[in-house]
Amino acid sequence: MLRQGGKSTSFVSGNKKSVHTTFENGSELVEEYDLRTDELLVRKRRTKTTLGGEGKWEYLVGDAPVHFNPDVSTIAESSSNPIFSRKDTERHFQWRIRNLPYSADNYDVSVDHSDNKVVIRTKNKKYYKRIEIPEMKLLEASLVEGALSWHHANNTLVVSYQKPSEVVDLEIKDKAERRKIKTTKDDGDVQCNQQ
Amino acid sequence: MAGVKTTPEIKEITKIERIGAHSHIRGLGLDDTLEARAVSQGMVGQKDARRAAGVILKMIQAGQIAGRAILLAGQPGTGKTAIAMGMSKALGEETPFAMMAASEIFSLEMSKTEALSQAFRKAIGVRIKEETEIIEGEVVEIEIDRPAATGSAAKTGKVTLKTTEMETIYDLGQKMIESLQKEKVQAGDVIAIDKASGRISKLGRSFARSRDYDAMGPATKFVQCPEGELQKRKEVVHVVTLHEIDVINSRSQGFLALFAGDTGEIRSEVREQIDGKVAEWREEGKADIVPGVLFIDEVHMLDIECFSFLNRALENDLAPIVVVATNRGITKIRGTNYKSPHGIPIDLLDRLLIIQTKPYSEEELRLIIDIRCEEEDVEMSDDAKELLTKIGTETSLRYAMQLITASYLISKRRKVAEVDIEDVSKAYSLFCDVQRSSQFLKEYASDYMFNEIKATGDAQPMES
Numbered sequence: 316m317l318r319q320g321g322k323s324t325s326f327v328s329g330n331k332k333s334v335h336t337t338f339e340n341g342s343e344l345v346e347e348y349d350l351r352t353d354e355l356l357v358r359k360r361r362t363k364t365t366l367g368g369e370g371k372w373e374y375l376v377g378d379a380p381v382h383f384n385p386d387v388s389t390i391a392e393s394s395s396n397p398i399f400s401r402k403d404t405e406r407h408f409q410w411r412i413r414n415l416p417y418s419a420d421n422y423d424v425s426v427d428h429s430d431n432k433v434v435i436r437t438k439n440k441k442y443y444k445r446i447e448i449p450e451m452k453l454l455e456a457s458l459v460e461g462a463l464s465w466h467h468a469n470n471t472l473v474v475s476y477q478k479p480s481e482v483v484d485l486e487i488k489d490k491a492e493r494r495k496i497k498t499t500k501d502d503g504d505v506q507c508n509q510q
Numbered sequence: 511m512a513g514v515k516t517t518p519e520i521k522e523i524t525k526i527e528r529i530g531a532h533s534h535i536r537g538l539g540l541d542d543t544l545e546a547r548a549v550s551q552g553m554v555g556q557k558d559a560r561r562a563a564g565v566i567l568k569m570i571q572a573g574q575i576a577g578r579a580i581l582l583a584g585q586p587g588t589g590k591t592a593i594a595m596g597m598s599k600a601l602g603e604e605t606p607f608a609m610m611a612a613s614e615i616f617s618l619e620m621s622k623t624e625a626l627s628q629a630f631r632k633a634i635g636v637r638i639k640e641e642t643e644i645i646e647g648e649v650v651e652i653e654i655d656r657p658a659a660t661g662s663a664a665k666t667g668k669v670t671l672k673t674t675e676m677e678t679i680y681d682l683g684q685k686m687i688e689s690l691q692k693e694k695v696q697a698g699d700v701i702a703i704d705k706a707s708g709r710i711s712k713l714g715r716s717f718a719r720s721r722d723y724d725a726m727g728p729a730t731k732f733v734q735c736p737e738g739e740l741q742k743r744k745e746v747v748h749v750v751t752l753h754e755i756d757v758i759n760s761r762s763q764g765f766l767a768l769f770a771g772d773t774g775e776i777r778s779e780v781r782e783q784i785d786g787k788v789a790e791w792r793e794e795g796k797a798d799i800v801p802g803v804l805f806i807d808e809v810h811m812l813d814i815e816c817f818s819f820l821n822r823a824l825e826n827d828l829a830p831i832v833v834v835a836t837n838r839g840i841t842k843i844r845g846t847n848y849k850s851p852h853g854i855p856i857d858l859l860d861r862l863l864i865i866q867t868k869p870y871s872e873e874e875l876r877l878i879i880d881i882r883c884e885e886e887d888v889e890m891s892d893d894a895k896e897l898l899t900k901i902g903t904e905t906s907l908r909y910a911m912q913l914i915t916a917s918y919l920i921s922k923r924r925k926v927a928e929v930d931i932e933d934v935s936k937a938y939s940l941f942c943d944v945q946r947s948s949q950f951l952k953e954y955a956s957d958y959m960f961n962e963i964k965a966t967g968d969a970q971p972m973e974s
Contacts, residue, residue, distance in 0.1 A: 365640045366750065367787075368758040371706075385664055388683040389708030390645070393668060396678050436675065443675035443739055 316450060316485045317344060317358070317375075318492075325496045331356065334493060342370075347377075353490070355403060375449060376401045397442050406483070407475040408448055415442060419467040424474055426458045433463065433476065446474075450482055531591075531911075534885040538596040540564045552881055553596055555874035556589050562865045563593050567600055570803060570831050577829035579820075581809075581859070583836055583852055584867030587907040590835040593867070594805045597833070606751050606802030606830075608632040612811035623819050624775050630823055631752040631781075633830035635800035636788055639747050643705040645680070646742060647671030648716045648735045649697050654687055671701075673736045683708075700733050705741070749800050752828070755784050785828065802830050809834035810853035813845035817858050824861060834862070875902040875910070882911050888918040890929040897934050905943040913937045 321336040321344065330351065336344040342362035349356055357377035361370040372379070378400045383391040397415045401408070412435070423436040433446040451458060462477040478486075539550030544564040546557040553560060559582070566580055582590040598607035608629055615625035654667040667682035669690070682690070686703075689710050695701055698719035702711050714731035760780045791797035806812070812820075823829060834854075841853040850856060870878065876899045883890050890898075894917070902910030914929075917937040921929040942950065955961060 364758075365638060366755050366758050367784075371643075383681055383683075385666055385681070385683050387685075389686045390669075390680050390682055390703060390705065393679040393681045440672070440675055441677050443673070445739060 316453065316482075316489055317360075318346075318489070323496050325493070325498045327498055327500050332498065334496065345372075348493075374400070376403065399444060403478075404475075407477055408450070409476075410446060410474045412442070412444070412472045412474075414470060415467070415472050416470050417441065422465070422467060422472060424463060424465045426460050426463060428457065431458055433458065433474065435472070435474065448476065450478075454479075454481055456481070532595045534881050535592055535595045535599060537600045538563055538567065538593070540600075544568070549877055549881075551596065551599075552885075553589075553592065554877040554881065555870050556593065556867055559584075559589070559593055559865050559867045560596070562863075563597055566831065566833075566863070567597055570601065570605070570801065577824040577826065577832075579824055579832040579834065579858075579862045581834050581836065581852065581854070581862040581864045582867060583864055585869055586837045588867040588869055590837070590867055591807060593865075594807070594833055594835060597803065598805070601803065604635070604637075604749055605800060606633050606635040606749065607805065608751075608802065608830075609805045609807070611807045612809050612816075615812070615816065620775060622813075622816055626816060626819055626823070627781075628753055628756075628776070629804055629806075630830060631756060633802040633804035633832075634752045634828055635749040635802055636752065636755065636791075636797050637747060637749045637800050638791065638797040639745050641743050641745050644702050644742055644744050645671065645705060645740055646700075646702040646713075646736045647673050647678075647740045648700045648718075649695060650677065651697055652690065652695060654682075654691075671740055673738060673740055675738060676740060678740050686710075700735065751802075752784065752788070755788075756781060759784060799828070804830045804832045806832065806834045808836065810836045810838045810841065811844065814843055814855065815845065817843070817855050821858055821861070870907060872899060872903050875899050875907060878907065879910060879914070882914055886915055886918070888914055888929060889927055890914070890918075891931070893931045894929050894934045897931055901934075901938060901943075905945060909943040913941070916941060 318334070318336045321338040323334055323336040325332060325334045327333075327350065330349065332348045332350055334346045334348070336346075338344070340363065342360060344360040345357070346355060347357040348354065355376055358375040359372045359377070359379075360375060361372045364370050378398070381391065381394070382388070395414070398413045399410065400413075401410050403409055410433075417437065417439060421438045423438065425434050425436075426432075427434045427445070430445075431447075431451070433448070435442065435444045435446070437443065448458070456479060458476070462479075463474070464477075465472060465474040467473070534552040537551035537553070538560050539547050539553035540560060541547055544561060546553075546560040546564070548554070548557075563580075566578075569578065582593060584590055594609070598609070601607060610629050615622045615629075617625060620628075648671065650670040650672050652667070652669045654665060656665055664684055665687050667687045667690075668679055669682060670677060670679050672678075686708055689708065693701075693710050693712055695710065695712065698716050700713045700716050702713055703709070714733035716735050717732050718735065720732050756776045760776045788797065788799070792799065820832070824832065836852045836854070838853045840849055840851050842848065843850050843853055843855055848855075851859060854862075876895065879895055879898050879902065883895070898910050898913060901913065913934060917929050917933040920936050920940075921933040924933070951958075
């Protein structure tokens with residue numbers, strides 16, 4: 316559903332299928348699906364900056380790779396911090412915050428209706444996050460408390476938000492459309508005959 | 511017996527600005543009615559020239575007139591570059607001020623006109639709103655580890671920042687460590703870091719620390735600890751030059767960027783496209799043009815092609831105010847056999863407003879020497895300054911200024927606090943000025959190399 320209005324191409328590399336969508340304003344959306352399970356592994360997008368330069372990838376789903384080289388990089392979050400990533404299930408939007416060792420009574424997960432975001436607070440003021448759901452923003456649907464649930468185990472806080480039926484329908488449609496995109500096979504290591 | 515191994519002491523060096531020939535200049539030294547004050551902002555004398563520069567300054571600040579050019583003409587050492595520097599300082603940081611020496615354009619990597627176009631575009635700014643990612647928080651702890659052994663290993667560091675809601679530890683890169691140290695950031699400061707560029711701005715000290723009995727200056731500002739998430743997207747208004755936008759848009763995209771070196775020439779299509787875009791932004795009210803100043807020193811080093819390019823470029827409605835300076839009288843235009851005033855073709859001269867700088871009087875020299883002594887941190891007795899002034903009038907101001915540090919170093923050998931007359935005269939005898947040096951050369955010309963055979967007739971002048 317986030318692909319709407321763009322031109323998509325798709326290719327298979329390894330055991331992943333990548334769908335690359337470009338939009339008229341120069342922004343790009345890249346999705347990677349597992350070939351076997353058809354599970355969404357990564358979804359990232361980037362837009363052109365005002366001055367025309369390339370923006371940074373914003374990871375909507377999946378983990379952003381960490382490139383930190385102390386010689387050239389400026390600043391990056393240390394790996395000892397909580398790590399936030401999104402990985403949906405069929406019926407839920409789901410976010411995992413790993414590396415969060417505090418006990419379950421420390422967390423407060425709620426919906427902020429003023430800007431339509433899920434807010435995670437901690438009582439010991441160690442972690443705070445405002446989560447936007449791009450799909451819900453696209454549909455201009457407001458979030459409801461009843462759909463939100465969370466649990467904490469193994470140093471991980473898992474927050475789920477039940478997908479409304481519109482989203483589920485659209486995702487099924489999406490899947491059908493994805494099948495229709497012509498896919499080229501890209502064997503990362505093509506035989507290069509030397510001599 | 512085995513020697514005791516000692517580790518040499520490691521000294522942390524905070525970078526200091528080096529003292530350049532014009533580092534004492536902080537402005538043009540004019541009052542509100544554009545009258546030149548006798549001694550102000552590091553400027554001395556040259557009242558007429560400064561007043562004229564002040565008028566030009568008003569013209570630039572109004573930002574209405576494009577494509578004007580000003581020529582600063584005068585003998586060597588009469589403050590042409592100083593006036594240009596003064597203008598740049600008076601304009602402030604927002605206004606682009608591109609400074610170049612005319613000889614810089616003769617590069618093998620780039621054509622002359624390309625270098626000039628780039629210089630022109632560096633002098634035009636665009637004020638635009640851009641969204642950037644910033645990290646804003648109060649410093650809880652800052653920790654920088656120096657490797658035990660002296661030498662190559664890099665420093666590593668961590669900083670913990672917090673808001674009212676959360677706390678995060680960040681790893682620091684080399685550059686970031688340096689700028690944190692330069693800004694003297696410590697626990698309790700509230701800072702904002704531009705994530706892409708790594709620029710740090712200190713917003714103030716946290717209120718929570720206001721009861722600390724630290725020594726703090728009266729300028730210390732107390733601010734509230736930021737709220738919400740540490741990392742935010744914020745819209746900031748800043749000025750970028752047209753050249754910077756050119757560079758961003760001319761880089762090859764994708765993996766090709768890996769192989770593309772520096773930008774080199776920028777295609778004219780890219781420039782046209784950007785000009786169109788900027789015009790669009792202006793119409794939509796998204797951006798303003800900030801016309802700046804292009805200063806070309808030693809302009810007589812440009813050749814005839816460049817001059818005709820300048821003629822044309824000045825007529826563009828995006829042209830900056832061009833200030834050129836020269837110390838030549840009537841001389842050959844480079845690349846031709848024609849002579850012209852200041853070595854500049856008449857058609858270009860006609861478009862220039864000419865500001866003359868005159869040699870300094872003795873009192874003015876004295877004042878400049880006072881200022882330079884202070885700038886270079888040299889204590890000097892009045893007699894010594896008097897002598898330097900005399901040297902300055904008889905030789906040149908530059909030579910007199912060179913002697914300041916030289917005689918200071920000589921006086922230090924005597925272990926005295928103040929430079930005295932004898933140190934100056936010692937320096938004077940150790941280092942020749944131009945006149946003495948050429949006198950010496952004339953006397954001993956026959957002893958130097960390549961004088962075995964007397965040259966016959968007039969030597970051919972060197973062709974440029």
